[in-house]
Amino acid sequence: MNVPSNFDADLEKRLSDRLMDVFIRAGLILAMVILCYEIFSPFLSLMVWALILAVTLYPPHQKLANKMGAKQGRAATVIVLAGILLIVVPTTVLVNSLGDSVDHLINGIRDNTLQIPSPSQAVAEWPVVGKKVYGVWSKVHADLPSFVQSMQPKIGELSKKALAMVASIGGSLAMFLFSFIIAGIMMAFGEAGAQNMRAIFDRIVGTARGGELITLSTSTIRAVALGILGVASIQAIIIGLLLIIAGVPLAGGLSLIALVLGIAQVPAIIVTLPVIGYIWSSGDYTTVAAISYTILLFIGGLSDNILKPLMLGRGVDAPMPVILLGALGGMATSGILGMFVGATLLTLGYQIFMQWVAANPDIKQA
Numbered sequence: 001m002n003v004p005s006n007f008d009a010d011l012e013k014r015l016s017d018r019l020m021d022v023f024i025r026a027g028l029i030l031a032m033v034i035l036c037y038e039i040f041s042p043f044l045s046l047m048v049w050a051l052i053l054a055v056t057l058y059p060p061h062q063k064l065a066n067k068m069g070a071k072q073g074r075a076a077t078v079i080v081l082a083g084i085l086l087i088v089v090p091t092t093v094l095v096n097s098l099g100d101s102v103d104h105l106i107n108g109i110r111d112n113t114l115q116i117p118s119p120s121q122a123v124a125e126w127p128v129v130g131k132k133v134y135g136v137w138s139k140v141h142a143d144l145p146s147f148v149q150s151m152q153p154k155i156g157e158l159s160k161k162a163l164a165m166v167a168s169i170g171g172s173l174a175m176f177l178f179s180f181i182i183a184g185i186m187m188a189f190g191e192a193g194a195q196n197m198r199a200i201f202d203r204i205v206g207t208a209r210g211g212e213l214i215t216l217s218t219s220t221i222r223a224v225a226l227g228i229l230g231v232a233s234i235q236a237i238i239i240g241l242l243l244i245i246a247g248v249p250l251a252g253g254l255s256l257i258a259l260v261l262g263i264a265q266v267p268a269i270i271v272t273l274p275v276i277g278y279i280w281s282s283g284d285y286t287t288v289a290a291i292s293y294t295i296l297l298f299i300g301g302l303s304d305n306i307l308k309p310l311m312l313g314r315g316v317d318a319p320m321p322v323i324l325l326g327a328l329g330g331m332a333t334s335g336i337l338g339m340f341v342g343a344t345l346l347t348l349g350y351q352i353f354m355q356w357v358a359a360n361p362d363i364k365q366a
Contacts, residue, residue, distance in 0.1 A: 046179055052340055053183035054190065055218050056225040057083075061187045073188040080184035088177055090237050093244070096252070213348060220347045224327050224340050231307045232262025239272060239300045246293045247284075248275055262304060263331065263339070265324070269301030322350045 040047075057079055065075035124134040186193060202210035240255025248254070254275065258268040276294050279285050285293065323343050330342015 046175055046182065048340075049176065049179035050182035050186060052221055052225060053179055054186035054193075055221045057183065058187055058190055059222075061190070072190070076184040076188040079187070080180055083180050084177070087233070087237075088173070088180070090241060091173060091233075093241075213351070216348060216351055217344050220323060220344045221340055223323055224343045227308060228263065228265075228324075228327050228339060231304050232259055234307060235259075235262050235268055235300065235304050238303060239268060239297070242293070242296050242300055243275065246279065246289075246297075248278065265328065267301070268304060269298070272297040272301035319350075322347055 061072075061075050061079050064078060065072050068075050068078075124130050198210060198214055201214045204210070205213060236255045236259035239258045240251055243251035243254055254271055258271045261268050261270060276297055279290050279293055323346075326343035326346030327339040328342075329346070330338035330340070332338075333342070
């Protein structure tokens with residue numbers, strides 16, 4: 001039996017109209033998403049940092065709020081002020097020290113007023129590199145202008161990069177301060193925010209697994225924030241303050257190097273051991289002071305070995321190497337923010353994969 005041709009035409013027209021309607025709606029939604037992203041993109045890093053801080057600090061915020069009679073806003077204000085006092089203020093001191101050191105170094109080289117102390121004979125006895133270091137150090141001490149002239153134009157380029165780096169660190173510190181304030185506002189309304197995030201996860205992966213995955217995500221963010229970035233920051237602040245107290249030159253720069261090494265999971269003792277060698281070889285410290293600073297700097301360089309097991313991977317249903325690999329891979333591709341994204345994605349992927357492996361129907365039948 002033949003189907004009337006007008007039926008085919010009507011059906012084709014309805015399908016065509018429906019398909020066109022779907023394309024138009026999808027195009028409008030895509031345009032709206034792009035416009036929203038363009039508007040929000042200048043604040044993206046700020047809001048992501050605020051969210052990370054809010055997720056990390058929410059448990060102690062809740063404990064403090066319970067002790068203050070469920071005053072969420074007051075507890076958030078106390079935590080923000082404590083964070084500014086304990087983190088932002090010491091970091092500002094180190095950044096100012098770094099800026100002053102760079103400015104003093106550049107001005108000293110430009111005006112030919114920089115004086116390099118003569119090396120001790122003990123430097124030449126250092127293993128492997130002692131004689132070479134002693135020779136270069138002696139040359140710089142004897143004729144600094146000629147050494148600077150021989151290093152041009154590398155020194156000019158390095159000075160520009162150093163000044164740009166200091167300015168960038170200052171801008172990052174200001175962004176971190178604003179992120180801390182916004183995180184306090186998020187924590188004050190944390191219960192409503194947690195419900196919204198749970199609704200988003202339920203909509204994406206279903207109600208059966210939404211709560212599990214959001215718990216895993218928040219635990220991973222806290223583990224990375226405390227176990228990697230937190231440990232590196234605490235250790236860098238400790239080392240930087242010890243260097244300032246000991247009067248070691250370029251204390252801010254050395255603490256910045258310790259921070260970068262800590263984030264990259266490289267022992268910060270690489271920084272403290274040369275400083276200890278400088279203290280003993282400079283001749284500017286008494287024996288008691290040198291011994292005291294040696295002990296403190298040695299402990300500071302190894303403090304990550306104590307803090308890391310206590311803070312990394314606690315409460316996360318995933319092996320520590322998975323979190324660490326995700327954090328390092330994310331940092332290599334997208335910087336510090338990539339640490340959190342990489343660790344969270346790899347941990348979620350690991351958890352989903354292991355659940356798929358555990359749900360093998362052949363094993364259940366056996």
